[in-house]
Amino acid sequence: MSICSTERWLKVTPKKPRIDEIKDLLNRYSYEYYTLDKPSVSDAVYDSLMDELKKIESDHPELITIDSPTQRVGNKLLDGFQKVEHARRMVSLSDVFDKSEVEAWIERTDKLIPGQRHEFFTDIKMDGLACALIYVDGVLSQAVTRGDSFVGEDVTNNVRTIKNVPLRLREAAGFENFLHGRTEIRGEIVMLKRDFEELNKRQKSLGLPTFANPRNLAAGTIRQLDPALVAARPLHFRGYDVIRDDSSEVPTNSFAYEALTALGISRNQQASVFDNLSDVMKFVNEWSDKRHDLPFNTDGLVIKINDREIYDNLGMVGKNPRGAVAYKYAAEEATTIVRDIVISIGRTGAATPVAVFDPVVVAGTTVQHASLHNADEIERLDIRRGDTVVIFKAGDIIPQVESVLKELRPADSEPIDYEAELKRQYPELEFVRPEGEAVYRVKGSSGPLILKRALAHFASKGALDIDTLGEKNVEVLIDNGLVGDLADIFTLTKDDLLKLDRFADISAQKLISAIADKKSPELERFLYGLGIRHIGAQTAIDLTNHFESMENLAKATIDDLRQVDGVGEIVAESVVAWFADEDNVKLLNKFTELGVIPQFNKKSGGLGGKSFVVTGTLKSMGRDAAADKIRNLGGVFQTAVSKDTTYLVAGGKVGASKLKKAEQYGTKIIDEEELLQIIKE
Structure with a gap:
């Protein structure tokens, strides 16, 4: 089916209804994620839909409403825990996805702080639950979740059960002042991958449901009302910031990490400081592959201006600090819209359906189609033209359709009738589905x-x-x-x-x-x-x-x-x-x-822009040889006369129909000798 003819099947929903559908869906996903701790989709799916919403609103600012997820500062908090206002807002960072976006961020900061050379502090971004530990005179006083960034939840009793959270900060030479007054340690509560695997093995052996992923389990665990249950699960805290009332006590982000270690707080050992973009990007590229070997899950890095005074002076833009960005590695999932479903006939005669969709970046590469394997898979997914689908890469190589977001399905969509599609797309062929097989094959062809x-x-x-x-x-x-x-x-x-x-x-x-x-x-x-x-x-x-x-x-x-x-x-x-x-x-x-490497050789010669049709027989060469000579000289060899045919070569036993068409289109008719002269030139 052509894209144009698809329009009678796929009447693309106008932007206004789709924007409302996306907002409703994102609000539901947000509620499931932040409030219930029971997300029904991955972060990548949420982010992909959010990106689409941002694009629609950017193209159509008149559609932006105050209740749009893009305008949201935070989310509702769980009931059951005391609400605590943060002394300093727990911010989120703007995302960047490639070197050019990092360069653009640096250019923006340089314009705000002209003439100041600065260092960049980089660290692995942990995929856990953000939490602030508040120590008063060195003793753990309170633990508060990020919440909506302004107000969090008091989870002190649960955090006290985490074995690597010190109930009292260590005394260390040069850091004595941190044991006096208020010291806030910010970080992530994570479950390490090995602990998560062991826990799921135990769940399985007991006949209990297994957990989806470490991040959700960590978040769900810390919000349990029973600290004994929290203590039974292996959580870890890893710090990434130290805050004092007198900000001059923590002059740089790298110094904050030194303080974390000195005070007995676990933190990432991969953190580094660089003075140029080139070295920052080397660090980014290095951890693109090595991140899978880390003990915890991550989807990127944090890049900050190292000097805290400069960082603070840069201020905020919206809800994000100007002095830092989160570098996100390519998402392994994304959403897109199916524009058509076409069928490919393979070398064994198997008919394989293929979803053709709007190009989308998945795991770092742009994909635009994915195999649907067979009619049973189409029925299982209930995939239709016009559907919004979740795409992922199997083994980071082959794009696949994971699921259909039926909430965004056009009202006039129709199920795929596979046998009817075979007849429509291949009217000249017959197909049969052998007993016990899932694949339709061309009939009579082994x-x-x-x-x-x-x-x-x-x-x-x-x-x-x-x-x-x-x-x-x-x-x-x-x-x-x-x-x-x-x-x-x-x-x-x-x-x-x-x-x-x-x-x-x-x-x-x-x-x-x-x-x-x-x-x-x-x-x-x-x-x-x-x-x-x-x-x-x-x-x-x-x-x-x-x-x-x-x-x-x-x-x-x-x-x-x-x-x-x-x-x-x-x-x-x-x-x-x-x-x-x-x-x-x-x-x-x-x-x-096997070393078979096709070579592209740009044709150069005097026949560029000229097209030829040969009718009848040639004495000096066969038709294939004539075609090769014409093509090697940059010309086009055609099988039928059309409006753009330059020459009709008339050999022996000329077909009258081609001569008539040539006269109709004004095509120049030449004989074999004239052709040979043109080729020699």
Whole structure:
């Protein structure tokens, strides 16, 4: 189905109703998360929807209302705990996601504090429950949750059960003043990953429900009304700030960390100070991979101006301090809208449905489609065109649809009738679903038969042009189990072939050499040889000239593809569906692993912008050879006369219909001699 024709299926909900739906959903998620401690979606899903809401409000500021989640300062507090007002607000930080956003933050601070060179303090951002420990004359007096940032909850009795929270601060030389008056230690209550795993094992052995994740368990535990239950669960406190009434006692954020250690408070050992952006980003990149080895969960880093006086003077913007940002690593989940569901036919004849959706960044890369596997998966998800879906990456590689946010479903959406879709998208084919299988397949075509056709095409003159790999040799290789996909021909050895009756020493060596010669094929020939539906030789050239690599083509959106001359919606959707098929992705990776690297060679010559159609027979060369010469000189070889055809080459036994069309469109008609003259020029 084309994107345009999809409009009759998908009437996109106007912005006003969708903005209301998103706000209602975010408010519900916020209540579940902060008040009930029973979130129904991940933080990434919440953040993704919040980003969409911010974009809508940015584009349509007239739709912003006072009750929008973007305008919210905090959330309601749980009943059952005494409310405590923070002496200094427990702020949240603005998020940044890449180097350019960090640079923009630094530029903004430099404008506010011109001429001042400053250091950057960086640390791992812990995924726990923010809490403030208040010590009076060195003794733990009160523990207060962040709450709505102004007012928190008194959870002192529960925090006292956490074994690494000192009930009295340590005495340490140089830090004696912290044992007098009021000292506030801010940090996160976390459950370490190993403790979480052990706790879940114990729950499972007792036949009890397991817990979803460490962060939610830590938050839920600290709000239990029974301190004995809290004491039974292995919580940890890790500090990240020290606050004194006299702010000059804590001159820098790095000094605050020194004080934490001296006073007996656990804190992260990874914290570092840098004096330039380059080193900050090295730290960011280093922990992008190493963060998974940390004992606690994290989704990013904190970057602060180290000097506390400068930090304070920068002030606040809204509810965020100007002197710090939270660098967030790429979310592993995100939301997007399904625009279409197309079906891809694989090399075994299997029909695989593919969801095509608005491009979205997941785990650091932009994705625009995901396999839906089979009709049963579509039914299980109840996924429809127009649905808002949660996308994640399986193994951080392959995008998958996790769930559908049915609350945001358009009122006029219709369920997917898979068999009807097969008939509509492939009217020329018949499909059957073998008993006991979940996949529909092309009727009357076995996997080996389809592979034989595919390999014969891959090796044909118009594609890789592999000498001696004709239909009979293709059949022998596949029938004897030596080739299971197109890439397997590059694994063949001479000894493999000599075991077959059809090959002797010379013929075996000839085929092995012919295959080896094609390890660096022209990109357009390789693309054409893959047999992507609707991609003929000329379309492969057009796509190659536009995208210049398989990597760029694989990332192209439907809109990107439609920018290529001669590529319409049907062709674009076919390309997108092919690259969404997991088997095809694995095949391309296999080619790369075997050293098969397609080469892009930009065609240069005097035929740029000129197109040719050949009718009848040529004496000096075959039609394929003529096409190759024209294309190598930058021209376009067409199979039918159209408005943009420059020349119709009339050979022997000319077809009258093409001559008539050429006259109708004003196309210049030339003979073979004139063609040869043009090619020589």
